[in-house]
Amino acid sequence: MDAFSRTILDWYAANGRDLPWRRTQNPYAVWLSEIILQQTRIAQGTAYWQRFMERFPTVQDLADASEDEVLRLWEGLGYYSRARNLHAAARQIVALGAFPDTLEGIRALKGVGDYTAAAIGSICFGLPAAVVDGNVYRVLARHFGLATPVGTPQAKKEFTALAQKLLPEAEASAFNQGLMDFGALQCTPQNPDCLTCPLQASCNAFRTGRVSLLPVKKSPVAVQERHSSYIYVRCNGSTAIRKRGPGDIWQGLYEPLAIESPTASGVMAEENYFSQGFAKNQFSSSEIRLLHQGVKHQLTHRTLICDFYLWEPADRPELPEGYFWIKEAELDRYAKPRLFELLIQEVEKTTL
Numbered sequence: 001m002d003a004f005s006r007t008i009l010d011w012y013a014a015n016g017r018d019l020p021w022r023r024t025q026n027p028y029a030v031w032l033s034e035i036i037l038q039q040t041r042i043a044q045g046t047a048y049w050q051r052f053m054e055r056f057p058t059v060q061d062l063a064d065a066s067e068d069e070v071l072r073l074w075e076g077l078g079y080y081s082r083a084r085n086l087h088a089a090a091r092q093i094v095a096l097g098a099f100p101d102t103l104e105g106i107r108a109l110k111g112v113g114d115y116t117a118a119a120i121g122s123i124c125f126g127l128p129a130a131v132v133d134g135n136v137y138r139v140l141a142r143h144f145g146l147a148t149p150v151g152t153p154q155a156k157k158e159f160t161a162l163a164q165k166l167l168p169e170a171e172a173s174a175f176n177q178g179l180m181d182f183g184a185l186q187c188t189p190q191n192p193d194c195l196t197c198p199l200q201a202s203c204n205a206f207r208t209g210r211v212s213l214l215p216v217k218k219s220p221v222a223v224q225e226r227h228s229s230y231i232y233v234r235c236n237g238s239t240a241i242r243k244r245g246p247g248d249i250w251q252g253l254y255e256p257l258a259i260e261s262p263t264a265s266g267v268m269a270e271e272n273y274f275s276q277g278f279a280k281n282q283f284s285s286s287e288i289r290l291l292h293q294g295v296k297h298q299l300t301h302r303t304l305i306c307d308f309y310l311w312e313p314a315d316r317p318e319l320p321e322g323y324f325w326i327k328e329a330e331l332d333r334y335a336k337p338r339l340f341e342l343l344i345q346e347v348e349k350t351t352l
Contacts, residue, residue, distance in 0.1 A: 001168050004143065005166050011186070011198055012175075016181050021033035027120055027124040027125070028059045030120055033045070036048050036049050036052070038079070039077075039082070048077055052073060059090050062087065063091045063093070068252075071252055072333070072334065084251070085111025088110040088111070089112065102121075102127075103118070114132075130164040131179070135180045136180060138187055145208065145214070146214070148216070149217060192211060223303055224302045226303070228260045229258070229307045230309070231309040232309065233257055233311050234311070238316070239328050240325055241255060242254065242324070289309060289310045290307065290309055291308040292346050295307070295342060308342070310347055
C-alpha cells in the first residue's frame, strides 16, 4: 500500500469525525446525508438530516410525501433543486424495489453525480470507487504539488485518476472518508495545521512554500444583481401568495406579491410597476408602507436586492394571475425562500 494511503487510514482511525450517518451502512441514510451536505456545512446539515430521518424513516416514506412537504422540511438549506431531486430519486428507488448497489445504478438516480455515487458505493457496498470533493482536491493538490485549476474538466480527470490510484480497494470506505476528514480537519483551506501533519515530510506544498497557493482555483463566475420588491398583502387576516414556476430560482416555493425591476432605482418608483395585473382604481400608492429598503440576499452567482412593503387594503383586491389567498396563520404550511421569511419578520415587527 502507498505510504500516503496508509497514513490517511491511520490518521482516520485516530481522528475521524463521529457523524450519525457513519453509524450505519443503510444506503438510504447515507444517500440522504450526501445530498444534504452537497452545499451545506456539516454543523447545519446534521440537524436537517436528523429531521428528515425522523419524518421519513424509510425511502418509501419519502417517496410517498408530497413535493410541498419535502420542500417545507428543506426550507432554509437553499439550492432547492436538491430537495426536488431527492424526492424524485426516492420514487426511482421505490420503483426499482431496492437501493441500487452498483455505481451505474446509483449514478442513475436523480441528482446523483460521480462523487455522490462513489461515496455511497464505497461506504455502503464496498465498491472500489474514489471520491473527489473540495477537501480531496485540496489535500492532493498540496501533497503532490498539482497546479491544475480545480473546477475544470482537466482537474476532475487528473485528480480522480490519482485518487483512484491511491485507493486501497479493500478499505475504500475508510480511505474515502479519511481523506475527506483530513482535508476538513487537518489540511484546511485557511491556516492548515502543517506543524503536526503526519504528511509534512512528503508534502510538496510545505516543502516549496506553496501551501497558501494550492489548490489553484479557476477564475470566478461574475456575480449578477437582481432587484425586486416583495409586497406583503394583508386583508382581514389573509395574505396573498403564489407558487414559483419552473425555470428560475426557488422553483416550487411560495412567495408574496413580487415585482422585479431591471435597475436599482426602486421598483415602487413608478406606480405602474405595482398596479400591473390589478384592476383599475383598486390600488393607491398611499396605502403602501415601506418596511425595509435594499435587503440583500446572497446566492452563489447572484445578489438579490429587495425592498419590503406592507399593503393593507380594506377590501380584497383582485389578484394578478397565479396568486391566491391563504390565512396568515397557515403560512408555516408553505415552503418559502429566505427572502420571504425575512419579509414576514419585518411584518411581524409592525404588530408588536
